[in-house]
Amino acid sequence: MDNLIAISEVSRRSGVAASALRFYEERGLISSQRSGSGHRRYPRSVLRRIAFIVFAQRIGMTLEEVGEELRKLPDGRAPEGEDWAKVSAAWTERVDARIDELRRLRSGLTACIGCGCLSLERCKLVNPDDRAARFGPGPRYWIGPPRRSE
Structure with a gap:
């Protein structure tokens, strides 16, 4: 769990309130692991997903649409430039x-x-x-x- 970061750090780095992060997690947009004390800990790659969510909302996507797009990304590894390009290609229109x-x-x-x-x-x-x-x-x-x- 040493490569995981606390919700407070994710909030600080992403500019998204901890309450919004918990909401995103409830909606299945991001995921965390729990420490022994029950605190949420996130992989560093979650910062990219959060940036994606924020950007998608800024162009008018609903959280349901954001979830559909995020499901197109790979599981088990941080998305790379090519992954993001595939997802965002349809956004131009x-x-x-x-x-x-x-x-x-x-x-x-x-x-x-x-x-x-x-x-x-x-x-x-x-x-x-x-x-x-x-x-x-x-x-x-x-x-x-x-x-x-x-």
């Missing part, structure tokens, strides 16, 4: 979609908040006759293309 969403949100910051994004009937400038309502619920002009054409 998701990151691009997130970038597009953020660009739409940024452009909306300088425009009228009521410009049809919530299908307000009173907006005569961008949303005459409340046409955004036909495209579905929510901020239709911010969350993506309409569901059907005008």
Whole structure:
């Protein structure tokens, strides 16, 4: 167990609260061993998995999706660059979609908040006759293309 590190050290090194680490462990995203006194001890490779989890959450993945991706990694050894590359290769499309969403949100910051994004009937400038309502619920002009054409 001399190659294992305490939860406090994992928390300090990863920047993730110990409570979150315990939560990740409950969800099966990371694993630990117990010392004789019952304290959690983690292999050093867990720091890579935690970085992966944090990054995946930052691009909008749910913990369920993160778990699916982590299950693609090898058991019994620390994942290597090639392993991570295989898992993250499919993320490009998701990151691009997130970038597009953020660009739409940024452009909306300088425009009228009521410009049809919530299908307000009173907006005569961008949303005459409340046409955004036909495209579905929510901020239709911010969350993506309409569901059907005008």
